[in-house]
Amino acid sequence: MKRNNNIFSRENLVYLIIWIMVFAMPIFLSTGGDNFDWIRVQHETIRIFPFFIVFLLNNFILFRFFKNKQYINYSIFILITVVVFSFIASFNVEIFRILDIPRPLNPKPLLVPHHQENQLVEFFNRFFYNVIFSILVLGFNNAFKILTIWFDDKRNFEQLQKEKLQTELEVLKNQISPHFLMNTLNNIHALIDYDKEIAKESVVKLSKLMRVLLYDSDNENYSIKSEIQFLNDYIGLMKIRVNDNVDIRFNYPINIGEVKIPPLLFVSFVENAFKHGIRAMGDSYVYIEMKMSDDNIFFSVSNSKSEKNPEEVNEKIGLENSRRRFDAIFKNNYSCEILETNDNFTVKISIPKIWK
Numbered sequence: 001m002k003r004n005n006n007i008f009s010r011e012n013l014v015y016l017i018i019w020i021m022v023f024a025m026p027i028f029l030s031t032g033g034d035n036f037d038w039i040r041v042q043h044e045t046i047r048i049f050p051f052f053i054v055f056l057l058n059n060f061i062l063f064r065f066f067k068n069k070q071y072i073n074y075s076i077f078i079l080i081t082v083v084v085f086s087f088i089a090s091f092n093v094e095i096f097r098i099l100d101i102p103r104p105l106n107p108k109p110l111l112v113p114h115h116q117e118n119q120l121v122e123f124f125n126r127f128f129y130n131v132i133f134s135i136l137v138l139g140f141n142n143a144f145k146i147l148t149i150w151f152d153d154k155r156n157f158e159q160l161q162k163e164k165l166q167t168e169l170e171v172l173k174n175q176i177s178p179h180f181l182m183n184t185l186n187n188i189h190a191l192i193d194y195d196k197e198i199a200k201e202s203v204v205k206l207s208k209l210m211r212v213l214l215y216d217s218d219n220e221n222y223s224i225k226s227e228i229q230f231l232n233d234y235i236g237l238m239k240i241r242v243n244d245n246v247d248i249r250f251n252y253p254i255n256i257g258e259v260k261i262p263p264l265l266f267v268s269f270v271e272n273a274f275k276h277g278i279r280a281m282g283d284s285y286v287y288i289e290m291k292m293s294d295d296n297i298f299f300s301v302s303n304s305k306s307e308k309n310p311e312e313v314n315e316k317i318g319l320e321n322s323r324r325r326f327d328a329i330f331k332n333n334y335s336c337e338i339l340e341t342n343d344n345f346t347v348k349i350s351i352p353k354i355w356k
Contacts, residue, residue, distance in 0.1 A: 224259045265322075
């Protein structure tokens with residue numbers, strides 16, 4: 001992202017307001033008493049003007065050398081600018097005379113006509129103070145520009161990080177959904193030879209799940225209630241293909257409210273439990289539980305362990321993608337604990353209710 005270099009940017013509007021106040025200062029200081037001292041306003045304006053030119057040169061022309069890290073060139077040009085305009089500003093009395101501007105009443109003599117040494121000392125005093133004032137103007141200008149650039153870079157960096165995070169989340173969701181679809185289609189394929197009617201029913205349930213995947217995966221109003229409904233539909237689809245030796249339980253609070261969560265947050269953990277927790281022979285189980293506190297949502301999946309299939313190299317891709325998605329969304333503000341024994345696999349997750 002590029003910085004706004006428009007002359008009407010907020011930075012330059014701040015400078016405009018400041019210089020209006022500076023040039024208006026002599027007017028306010030000359031309004032005391034019965035008469036307005038217009039001559040004094042003219043004198044002070046002419047004294048200020050060289051420093052205004054120094055500011056303009058630095059702000060719109062010379063600072064680009066500093067920004068591009070051409071520090072030597074910048075130093076040379078700034079030195080020339082300060083010396084030249086400080087020298088010009090030191091001849092303000094002559095400028096008043098050239099412009100035929102009367103001197104203020106009872107002024108302090110700046111040039112002493114009959115004493116050359118005093119005149120020279122006064123000139124160098126004025127030159128010295130003009131240099132100091134020029135440096136102060138440049139210091140304020142540079143400090144404000146550097147601060148503005150820092151804030152702009154910080155804001156742009158945060159925006160780029162946000163866009164990068166959003167892109168990463170989209171990639172992860174696009175990986176999770178095909179993996180989920182592939183497993184479900186494999187299940188339906190296995191049912192076709194076993195019971196065509198059940199296979200048809202499974203296709204209808206799958207279409208409901210796919211509707212959520214297609215239309216709700218980017219829904220900012222997706223709630224924990226929608227997640228529970230999706231998991232119930234998925235579990236119903238899984239129950240069709242398992243035998244009576246599989247104990248499936250899903251416990252969740254009845255009154256859950258409308259807590260917003262990222263869409264399809266827990267499905268890969270449940271999918272993983274069914275994928276690896278159902279034994280071909282003997283009893284097996286999948287226990288799913290969701291609880292809520294005032295600040296957190298707790299989710300756990302516990303399943304028995306089936307025999308490992310060495311041909312399934314990418315069995316846990318959905319689980320790994322889900323963990324990466326949690327890292328991207330919640331940073332360090334969540335917990336995911338995996339407990340594994342010889343015959344049990346458990347995942348315990350805690351996420352905050354307020355996560356944005």
